[in-house]
Amino acid sequence: MSKETQLTALMIAPNRDLAQAFAHTHSATQAFHVLSEMKSFLTGQALELRLRQLKPDVVLLDLSSGLDQALELIQIIQGNPQKIHVVGLHTSNDSEVLVRSFRAGASEFLYAPFDASTMLDSAARIQKLLRPDASTEPEFAFVLGFTSTKPGSGASTLAAQTAFALRRMNKRKVLLMDLDLMGGTVGFYVKIQNHNSVLSLLESEGDLEPSLWNGLTVNANGVDILPAPEEPSMVQLDQVRLHEILEFARRKYDWIILDMPSIFNKTTLLGVPESDLTFLVTTSELPSLHLTRKSIAMIKQLGFESSRFQVVVNRLDKRDGISGSDMEKMFNTPVFTTIPNDYFSLHRVVTLGEPLGQDSELGKAIDSMAVKVSALIEAAQKASMGTGQSKLALMQA
Helix, strand or coil, rough: CCCCCEEEEEEECCHHHHHHHHHEEEEEEEEHHEEECCCCCCCCHHHHHHHHHHHHCCCEEEECHHHHHHHHCCCCCCCCCCCCCEEEEECCCHHEEEEEEHHCCCCCECCCCCCCHHHHHHHHHHHHHHCCCCCCCCCCEEEEEEEEEEEECCCHHHHHHHHHHHHHHHHHCCCEEEEEEEEECHHHHHCCCCCCHHHHHHCCCCCCCCHHHHHHHHECCCCCEEEECCCCCCCCCHHHHHHHHHHHHCCCCCCEECCCCCCCCCCHHHHHHHCHHHHEEEEEHHHHHHHHHHHHHHHHHHHCCHHHHEEEEEEEEECCCHHHHHHHHHHHHCCCEEEEEHHHHHHHHHHHHHCCCCCCCCHHHHHHHHHHHHHHHHHHHHCCCCCCCCHHHHCCC
C-alpha cells in the first residue's frame, strides 16, 4: 500500500506484547502509517494535544490494558472536531469488549492473533468512510429462506449445503444465518465453537458497524455464519430489528441464506417477508405431505404470493413409489427439485463438519439446485436492468 493511500495513525498500546503482535502482521500489510506510538494511556488533555499535532485518520487503541480508561479515551476522540476513527485492539475476540467499544464510538475491532486480510479490510472500510466514492452503486444480496413443513425434514442441512455450494460455484460472499433460536443446528453441522450468535445482533441497539458484525460472524469453508445461540432462547424476534440487520447484510454479501424453523412458527412468518424466495422443504412421508398441503393453503390465506415459495422434496427414495410430478398434483403447485436420500454421505460430512462434494449423489443434487437457483436469480437481475422493476417482481412475472 502506498504512502498516499495509507491511513495515518496514532497508536496507544500499554500492552507491549499486543503491540508487537500487531506490528508483526502490520509489517506485511502496511495498512496504516503510524505517526507516533504511545506506550501508556494519555490523560485527556495530553491526548487532545497529540490529536491536534498529528491530525491522524485513526487511533489504534489497546483495549486490553484497561477497558474503562480506553473507553474514556474513545469518547474524547469522538469529541474531536476532526473525524478520527478508533480501531480497538485486543488479545482475543471478546464479545463484551467489542460491544462496549462500539457503543463508545470505535469504528473497528482487531484481535490477536492478527489476520492480514482482516486488517486490510478494516483499513479499506475506514478509507471509504473518510473518502467515499459517490459513483459507486452498492449491489444488494439476494435472500433465500429455508423452512420445513414438518420439523426434522432436513431444511437446515439443505440451507447449509446450499450456502457452501453457492460459495464454491462463484466465490461470491455468502452469509448463512440461523434464525431457529430454540433449536438451531447450523453451528453443530459445521462444527463451529463460538459464544456469539445471531441473538447478539438481534438484542443489540443502534446502528450496525462492520467490525461489530465481523466480530460476531464465524467463517467456515468460505461462508460467514451467524449461528443460533448455544442455549435455547425464548426471545421473540423483532421484525424491525431483523429488517435492519438484513438491510445491513444485503450491502455486504451477494447471497444470504436464512435457516428458519418450520413454516408454522412465528419466527418464520416474520422472516419470510424478508426473503426474496423461500424453500418449503418436505419429505415423501405421509405426515410431511399432509403438512405441505396445509402449509401451501396457509400461505395463500396469509396473502403471500405463491411464487415467493418453492417446494423442495428431500430424502426422496425411488422405492417410495412416488414421483415429483405425483406430488405436484397433490400440492397443486410445482416442485422446484427433489433431493435423494443419501444417508451415508450426509452422516460423513456432518461428522466431519465439511461441505458435500461432487463425489456423492447428494452433493451433485445440491450443486444442481444451487446452479438452478443462481441461474433463476441472474436472469431476473438482467431483466430488471433499466426496467425499474424489482428482481422479485420479475421472478413472479
